[in-house]
Amino acid sequence: MADPKGFLNHGREVAKTRPVGERVRDWNEVYVPGSLLPIISQQASRCMDCGIPFCHNGCPLGNLIPEWNDYAYREDWQAAQERLHATNNFPEFTGRLCPAPCESACVLGINQPAVTIKNVEVSIIDKAWETGDVAPQAPERLSGKTVAVIGSGPAGLAAAQQLTRAGHTVAVYERADRIGGLLRYGIPEFKMEKRHINRRIEQMRAEGTKFRTGVEIGRDMDAMKLRKRYDAVVIAAGATISRDLPVPGRDLNGIHFAMEYLPLANKVQEGDFVAPPITAEGKHVVVIGGGDTGADCVGTAHRQGAASVTQLEIMPKPGEDRAPHQPWPTFPMLYKVTSAHEEGGERVYSVSTTHFEGDEDGNVQFLHLVEVEFVDGKLTQKPGTERKIPAQLVTLAMGFTGTDRENGLVAQFALELDERGNIARDADFQTNVPGVFVAGDAGRGQSLIVWAIAEGRSAARGVDRFLTGASDLPAPIRPTDRALTV
Numbered sequence: 001m002a003d004p005k006g007f008l009n010h011g012r013e014v015a016k017t018r019p020v021g022e023r024v025r026d027w028n029e030v031y032v033p034g035s036l037l038p039i040i041s042q043q044a045s046r047c048m049d050c051g052i053p054f055c056h057n058g059c060p061l062g063n064l065i066p067e068w069n070d071y072a073y074r075e076d077w078q079a080a081q082e083r084l085h086a087t088n089n090f091p092e093f094t095g096r097l098c099p100a101p102c103e104s105a106c107v108l109g110i111n112q113p114a115v116t117i118k119n120v121e122v123s124i125i126d127k128a129w130e131t132g133d134v135a136p137q138a139p140e141r142l143s144g145k146t147v148a149v150i151g152s153g154p155a156g157l158a159a160a161q162q163l164t165r166a167g168h169t170v171a172v173y174e175r176a177d178r179i180g181g182l183l184r185y186g187i188p189e190f191k192m193e194k195r196h197i198n199r200r201i202e203q204m205r206a207e208g209t210k211f212r213t214g215v216e217i218g219r220d221m222d223a224m225k226l227r228k229r230y231d232a233v234v235i236a237a238g239a240t241i242s243r244d245l246p247v248p249g250r251d252l253n254g255i256h257f258a259m260e261y262l263p264l265a266n267k268v269q270e271g272d273f274v275a276p277p278i279t280a281e282g283k284h285v286v287v288i289g290g291g292d293t294g295a296d297c298v299g300t301a302h303r304q305g306a307a308s309v310t311q312l313e314i315m316p317k318p319g320e321d322r323a324p325h326q327p328w329p330t331f332p333m334l335y336k337v338t339s340a341h342e343e344g345g346e347r348v349y350s351v352s353t354t355h356f357e358g359d360e361d362g363n364v365q366f367l368h369l370v371e372v373e374f375v376d377g378k379l380t381q382k383p384g385t386e387r388k389i390p391a392q393l394v395t396l397a398m399g400f401t402g403t404d405r406e407n408g409l410v411a412q413f414a415l416e417l418d419e420r421g422n423i424a425r426d427a428d429f430q431t432n433v434p435g436v437f438v439a440g441d442a443g444r445g446q447s448l449i450v451w452a453i454a455e456g457r458s459a460a461r462g463v464d465r466f467l468t469g470a471s472d473l474p475a476p477i478r479p480t481d482r483a484l485t486v
Contacts, residue, residue, distance in 0.1 A: 003073060006045030012113035013039050020343050024302045027189040027269050029096075030339040040123040043116045044072035050107035054329045055117060057484055058105030060454040061087045061094075062476045065102060065117055072120050081128035084121065087476065089158045089453060090200060092129070093183060095122025096192045098450050099292070105329035105484060129199065136206035139167040145467045148173060148230040150217050150409070153181025154449050155440025156236030157204070158456025159463070162473055163234075164209045166464050171230075172209060175216035178270070181238060185263035188296050190303070190339070194269070218408030227413070232435045232463045235423060236456065237409065239400040239441035245288065249356030254364040258293050258397035265300045280306035284390035286367050287311040288353060289397030292338070297395045299340030309345035310389060314372060314379070317349040330485050352381065357388065367391035403442040420445055425479050428462030429455070437463050443479065451483070 003009070016035040017023070023030050047069035055065045064083045071080035084091050095118055106114035128134050145168045149160045152174040164170045178184050180197045201211070217223050217237075227233055242257040244250070256278055264276040280301035287297045290313030301309045318335045326332040341347065350372055357366040371385035402421035403410070410417070416424045416432045422445050423431060423438040430437050439459035440452045454476045464471035 003045035004049060006042070006073070007048045007108050007112065007115075010042050010046055012046070012116060013043055014116055015119055017339055017342070023190065023339075024343050027303060029193055030190050036119055036123045037127070040116075040120055041073050041075055044069040044120045046108065046115045047073075048108055048115075052107075054105040054107055055102040055115075058101040058103070058329060058331065060451050060477050060481065060483070061457075062454075062474075063087050063102065063121075068124060069115065069117070069120055072124055077124065077127045077131065078133055080124045081133050084124050084128075085134075087474070089161050089457070090154060091121050091125040092196045092200075093154060093192065094450055094453065095119075095125060096196070097183075097187060098448060099331075101331045101448070101450070101483065104331045107329075110328050134203065136203050137165050138207045139165055141167055142169065143167040143468065145169070145232070146171075146230045147232045147234065147463060147467075148226055149234045149236060150226075151181055151236035151238055151440070151442070152176075152179040152211070153183060153236060153238050153440060153452060155238075155442075155452040155456040155459075156181065156234065157200070158453045159234045159236060159439050159460045160209050160456075161204055161207070162457055162460035163463060164204065164207050166460070166471075166473060168231075168464070168467065170209050171212055173212045173215045173217055173221075173226075175214070175220075177214055179211050179213060182259075185266050186259060186293070186296075187266075188262065188300050189266065189269045190299055191296065194266075216407055218404075218410075218412055223409050223412035227433070227436060231467055232437065234459055234463060235409070235413075235415075235431070235436065235438040235442050236440045236459075237403055237442045239402050239422070239446045240404050241401045242396065243398040243401050245353060245396055245398065247353055247355050249358060249364065252356050252358040252364040253362050254392055255356065255394040256396070258287075258289070258297050258395045261395045262293075262296055262300060265304070276304070278393070280304040280309075280393050282307055283392035285309045285393045285395070286389065286391040287395050287397055289313070289399070290315065290347070290349070291397065291399065293399075294395075294397035295338045295340045297397055298345055299338075299343060301393075302340065302343045302345070306393075308390070310391075311345060311347045312351050312353065312369065313347070313349045314352050315349065316374075317347075326485075331483060352379070354386065356391070356394070364391055364394055367394060400441070400446045402445065427478060428465065429459035429479055430462055430466065435466065437466075448483075451477075 016032040068080045068083040100118040103114040147170045149172045285301040285306045318333045351369045354368045366388040368388045371382040418424045439455040458475040461473040461475040
């Protein structure tokens with residue numbers, strides 16, 4: 001363990017963010033570079049000798065958190081990164097993007113602010129890249145078996161890296177023009193600079209993984225032809241069907257899914273556009289959806305120079321402390337102020353959109369809403385609360401409903417779906433088609449990045465066992481495992 005009195009002697013400190021006025025003028029990460037390292041050893045020392053580390057239950061990866069906290073406290077960065085990589089292929093992704101269910105399950109969090117696990121994690125991996133401790137791990141010998149991975153998000157990349165290191169020849173197929181899936185085009189640069197993805201891709205290439213961009217299985221290549229070409233296939237295509245809002249005026253110009261809006265902003269940072277085809281510049285922006293994707297739209301709109309930004313959420317405003325029905329160590333629904341919310345805008349809770357209003361040219365101008373409340377467990381409109389707000393750009397960030405079923409992938413494989421529209425799989429993550437496996441949101445439904453990586457690692461074990469009869473690869477979760485919630 002770390003300092004046995006660390007949690008008594010030190011309070012919680014988190015990464016410092018750059019001033020709002022500075023960071024909204026660029027797309028760099030919001031945190032002050034290097035601000036964590038001077039405090040991180042002290043913060044790691046707050047990890048207590050809790051006996052049963054419930055942080056392991058909060059994290060599906062089974063991260064060895066007390067162990068690498070101890071190494072970080074002692075500033076043994078080499079050992080820390082080895083323990084970190086023992087369970088997580090991409091800690092620089094999770095350390096920046098995960099909402100940290102491990103911290104919600106931290107034993108110290110019962111009556112004190114939890115250990116800054118996420119900050120310790122990202123400090124360890126950033127230090128490892130800086131010192132050159134992250135090196136390719138090419139297999140000692142090849143198995144002669146081939147695997148195709150469909151999708152290059154965190155689940156697909158994790159599965160591909162595990163299987164490559166096991167000695168199989170792996171090719172990753174990505175329908176976009178660059179590798180990374182939602183990490184590349186769904187996550188704004190200010191949350192995670194894409195250089196972190198690029199250097200992982202180079203590591204994987206050096207290990208032997210092949211990448212094929214601009215190929216959509218189902219449209220550009222028949223799925224069963226792909227199956228015949230490879231000994232096994234892993235589907236990690238994500239849950240990419242956005243939840244729509246079927247109200248009058250939905251067809252007006254200026255109303256877009258978040259995943260239409262955000263990728264174009266990222267493509268500007270990649271150099272594909274001088275200015276995004278969809279921009280918030282000078283417009284009154286309304287973001288429908290109160291989750292992380294909605295916050296990403298808020299931060300993007302700020303940087304594009306929006307006249308105003310309003311975020312709408314149909315649910316009531318959460319409390320700042322755990323509710324009695326969400327006890328430790330579950331992941332609670334709390335009022336969260338992200339870096340994007342710090343930058344301005346208005347957040348409105350308990351409202352529902354009734355319709356949109358446009359101008360004579362078919363462009364959205366106003367959004368009409370009404371306050372709602374729960375009555376006998378049902379969401380009900382409150383009479384007399386109708387009003388309209390300016391809306392010249394609307395982004396729909398209300399989550400996702402399942403994997404793409406229009407591109408032919410599901411039909412060509414003749415895949416069975418579960419009751420939620422996800423691709424069904426057995427205990428080894430194998431679908432009803434022999435040799436075809438599924439990992440990530442395509443099989444689980446919309447989830448967190450840590451669950452995606454855990455799924456990719458677990459599915460890789462199933463594939464390895466299918467190909468060789470046995471496997472030493474780790475499988476941190478089962479397909480039926482779920483987050484620690486109530």
